[in-house]
Amino acid sequence: MIRIDTLDGTDSFGAYLAEPTDTPRAAIVVIQEIFGVNEGIRRKCDGWAEKGYLAIAPDLFWRLEPGVELDPDQEPELQQAFGLMNRFDQDQGIADIEATLRAVRARLPEGAKIGCVGYCLGGRLAYMTAARTDVDASVGYYAVGLPNILHEKNAIARPLLLHIAGADHFVTPDQQQAMHEGLDDHPRVTLVDYPGEDHGFAAEMGNRRSEQAARQADARTETFFAEHLG
Template sequence: MDTTSSWIDIQAGDGRFGAYLALPRGGKGPGIVLLQEIFGVNSHIRAVADQYAADGYVVLAPDLFWRSGPRIELGYDDVSWARAVELMNATDVDKAQQDIGHTVRALRAQPGVQGKVGAIGFCFGGRLAYHTAANGQVDAAVAYYGGGIHNALGRAPQVRIPLQMHFGALDAHIPADAVARIATAFEDNDGVEIHVYDQAQHGFNCNHRASYQQRAAAQAHGNTLVFLSDHL
């Protein structure tokens, strides 16, 4: 893949944390803050960063679990799942949002970033992408199967930037009624897109998981690229 990657350090109010930086060929493009699943900035998230870098974006994926330990990287077996849930529950979401703000500033300061900055998040990171949109920290945001968004719809009126959300029709963690509630909350917001993919489960974009659904992943990636090209 025609990208260059490295880890950089970002200063937070209570320490420093790492972030995976992926540069496109030529080193220049709009910016994307990539927000991890509950498994850390693992090989899958780094591959997603490299993928969007190959699509022409400067991508920065912050290590949001750094207060529990630097660069924690988990797989998808039962033991990893249990540890991932522990890490998610131990994460202070307000501090994570502050970390995202620091990451956005660090990304905008990268010499290769031209134009606007967006956020893309998956699962836990999808929920954070939604809050990032509500906070107005980026110019556009994309949330893949963001768990818990339906419990935070009080923030829906605060979303004033373009937002795209992706859900699987067979997602056991985000049932159809939750997606319907989200759709209702945003029915008068023309800047919000919601895509639901038939036969797709939670985590359908991750080819490291049994729930990977190639067609849904391809469709969602295409929809995301069109959305980003329109708004970044």
Template sequence: MGETTILTAADGHRFAAYVAEPQGQAKGGLVVVQEIFGLNPHIRDVCDRWAADGFLTCAPALFDRVERGVELDYDEKGMAQGRAIRTELGWELPLLDLTAAHQAVERAGKCGVIGFCWGGSLAWLAACRLGFSAASCYYGGQIGDFIEETPGCPVEMHFGRLDPLISTEVVAKIRAAEPPDTVIYDYEAGHGFVCDRRDNDFKPESAALAKERTLAFLTQALA
């Protein structure tokens, strides 16, 4: 359904992005923010599925700033490599690429952002800094490091109660901050529970409920 294109950030960096077009009139634009495993088949699937739901979607290859064409497996080696690239990138440079992705889909109207893991934390920063109209943050473990920032749009967050990578204390800190216009959901699941490429982590019932909530949220926020 989608295809790869090249976008240019404000600092002149050129990077790949996967764009999927909906059939008929778009409900809005949607930027999909990757996990630490790169712009891989799962993220492209996510884009295609949201396009099928009526959104013009774009997933920027955020790792292109360090190494182009990164697509990592969901194993210890892939996790170590992804974490190393994420650390090298920092937080500010990916936001430049998310801005360019936003511009790529704004022809569809209001734009939302949805992110997973590292991308979930970036989606929170995008909600606070980049002028999106809605943000959905899935298991963004580092949101707590930026919870003092104020979102400029409605936000929803999704966490797994059994997540070994995000402590209950982190989620409690986020809840205690009471960020405005933000809804926080939790599920009987661990980390990566919406990713059907992760056999040991994927929880179909929780994933379906989260998708239902996010679809309703984005449809309303981007109308």
């Protein structure tokens, strides 16, 4: 874990950092689900580091419950996660992601690019990061609540890939339709559907993981980052 200064420099928050053995080819900010920077998110970072990327997962819930790690397969912890999500200030979260981007740049070779990938709430934040920051490429897995921020799409200037779970019980068919209607014609956005898959299908561990779909989505993400980050 490292510390990252907030944009205004008045405070700092923790982040899990995974570094490759050699000079990083690029960096990837891994944006947490509602369960904090738990083992699953740390494994995502470790996986990117093995592929040559510097990977970092900021603790976005640090203002609410610093260092929280929750298990979605445990009902009390699932409910705790929903409570944290409802109290979470997403605009502050984007500011913390921007601070993370700034901190990461200092660790990269000159000219190296930075991407982000997020899951669930993090998928929504990845979309917002694409619209509000200068991140070079973004990926969102089963992003929640996008219809009410589709108006931000005009600010997306760099590539964005969205993985959509066709049977997502948090992102209903009407929401998925709105996402396609709003984004299919966007020159920088690609949507990929996974029919029959539910929310969380690409989790590293636990009951939500759907092995084949997870491997397909992760392979697309790896190809996407190789193309746009190097």
